[in-house]
Amino acid sequence: MELALLGGPPVRKKPLSDWPVFSREEEESLLEVLRSRAWGGYSAEVKEFEEAFARLHGVRHAISCCNGTVALELALRALKLECGEEVIVPPITFISTATAVMICHGVPVFADIDPATLNLSPAAVRASITPRTRAIIAVHFGGHPADVDALRALAVRHDLTLIEDAAHAHGAAWQGTPVGNFGSAATFSFQAFKLATAGEGGAVLTNSSALAEKVWSYCNLGRHKDGGWYGHFTLGSNYRLTGFQAAILSAQLKRLPEQTRVRQENVRYFREQVRSLRGLTLPEDDPRVSNHPHYLLTLRYEPEAFGGVDRDLFLRALQAEGIPAQPTYPYPLYRNPLFRKRSLPPCGCGKWSAPQDYESLSLPESERVCKDGIWLEHLMFLGTRQEVDDIVAAFEKIQQRADKLLQLQESFHALAAHSRV
Numbered sequence: 001m002e003l004a005l006l007g008g009p010p011v012r013k014k015p016l017s018d019w020p021v022f023s024r025e026e027e028e029s030l031l032e033v034l035r036s037r038a039w040g041g042y043s044a045e046v047k048e049f050e051e052a053f054a055r056l057h058g059v060r061h062a063i064s065c066c067n068g069t070v071a072l073e074l075a076l077r078a079l080k081l082e083c084g085e086e087v088i089v090p091p092i093t094f095i096s097t098a099t100a101v102m103i104c105h106g107v108p109v110f111a112d113i114d115p116a117t118l119n120l121s122p123a124a125v126r127a128s129i130t131p132r133t134r135a136i137i138a139v140h141f142g143g144h145p146a147d148v149d150a151l152r153a154l155a156v157r158h159d160l161t162l163i164e165d166a167a168h169a170h171g172a173a174w175q176g177t178p179v180g181n182f183g184s185a186a187t188f189s190f191q192a193f194k195l196a197t198a199g200e201g202g203a204v205l206t207n208s209s210a211l212a213e214k215v216w217s218y219c220n221l222g223r224h225k226d227g228g229w230y231g232h233f234t235l236g237s238n239y240r241l242t243g244f245q246a247a248i249l250s251a252q253l254k255r256l257p258e259q260t261r262v263r264q265e266n267v268r269y270f271r272e273q274v275r276s277l278r279g280l281t282l283p284e285d286d287p288r289v290s291n292h293p294h295y296l297l298t299l300r301y302e303p304e305a306f307g308g309v310d311r312d313l314f315l316r317a318l319q320a321e322g323i324p325a326q327p328t329y330p331y332p333l334y335r336n337p338l339f340r341k342r343s344l345p346p347c348g349c350g351k352w353s354a355p356q357d358y359e360s361l362s363l364p365e366s367e368r369v370c371k372d373g374i375w376l377e378h379l380m381f382l383g384t385r386q387e388v389d390d391i392v393a394a395f396e397k398i399q400q401r402a403d404k405l406l407q408l409q410e411s412f413h414a415l416a417a418h419s420r421v
């Protein structure tokens with residue numbers, strides 16, 4: 001059969017699973033909030049959702065807020081960073097992990113990743129610690145918890161705060177303990193593509209009552225829980241989640257364990273099926289991860305096994321076959337224009353300076369995964385085995401006809417270069 005990119009029939013004609021998932025449960029919860037007339041952030045729905053989300057992670061406090069970016073900012077604000085203090089972050093993450101630091105007047109310091117998990121490499125973190133380091137933000141990338149044992153040991157030894165960015169890791173667990181229990185705080189996102197979603201939304205989890213009070217206050221215009229609606233004690237803003245969002249999220253949380261189980265089962269099956277395929281490497285199954293929600297599965301692509309066809313053309317061919325695989329980030333975070341000297345520092349006090357020249361920085365493992373990584377997103381593993389079989393069939397089909405694709409490669413690059421200008 002001819003490749004779909006060359007006019008043949010695609011392996012898969014039907015789209016993979018829809019996202020987000022909803023049912024009567026979400027519809028009815030929304031109507032209940034509507035009829036209750038308690039639509040805002042002080043509705044009982046919000047409190048109920050917070051309690052359920054805290055319970056899911058075995059953490060004492062959850063404070064919901066309007067998105068995952070703000071959740072990071074709230075958790076960092078509680079640190080009271082002095083201008084120019086450093087926070088170690090990975091370069092393979094969403095921008096908020098680094099901008100939250102800068103918004104709080106701290107300096108993000110990028111440490112390289114462990115190629116096996118795309119999470120912060122503890123050795124790289126250790127090498128990045130200076131007398132100005134205050135904190136580490138560990139992103140549980142793709143739902144795979146970071147090596148919190150090693151990172152926690154470093155944090156204790158150097159008197160640093162560990163914060164978990166768990167935007168990919170709803171319900172994930174490490175050595176039997178859910179995420180949210182390893183740092184001073186953990187932050188979550190409920191943005192439209194995340195594993196539980198209300199379109200937008202976020203939360204901070206913490207076991208510290210003092211930190212929970214601070215975060216709640218920043219999120220609620222500096223109020224105290226027992227200080228009345230007109231009592232404002234700290235500088236805060238209004239970052240509340242609404243009753244409607246909380247209602248959807250409570251319904252989403254109920255379906256999360258079953259969705260996670262389906263993804264785990266499909267990923268296990270996928271592993272078996274691709275084992276014999278050359279040129280596509282999956283991350284090893286890590287026995288320390290006791291619950292992996294599989295937000296993103298990263299494969300490493302070797303062009304040599306596909307007759308020299310490069311990753312981006314391979315992905316085009318795969319998408320034409322009906323498999324919407326994606327490339328990893330186009331470059332590590334530090335190469336974003338935001339980090340060019342012209343636009344720094346974030347405040348004018350003169351104390352802010354970065355120990356890294358972001359523009360010329362090149363952390364090898366982070367660079368590499370931007371070139372050879374392929375993402376399979378969570379919804380691709382939410383269906384039946386048939387869908388997994390289709391993904392594997394598309395890989396095989398392209399591999400067998402790689403020579404025909406290679407003939408296209410030059411024109412493909414000429415076209416891509418043309419469309420960039």
Ligand SMILES: *Cc1c(COP(=O)(O)O)cnc(C)c1O
Nearest residue numbers: 067068069094096167189190191
């Ligand atoms: C999505 C995401 C965020 C931010 O969440 P928003 O709700 O979109 O603001 C933060 N960190 C990571 C790693 C994310 O993927």
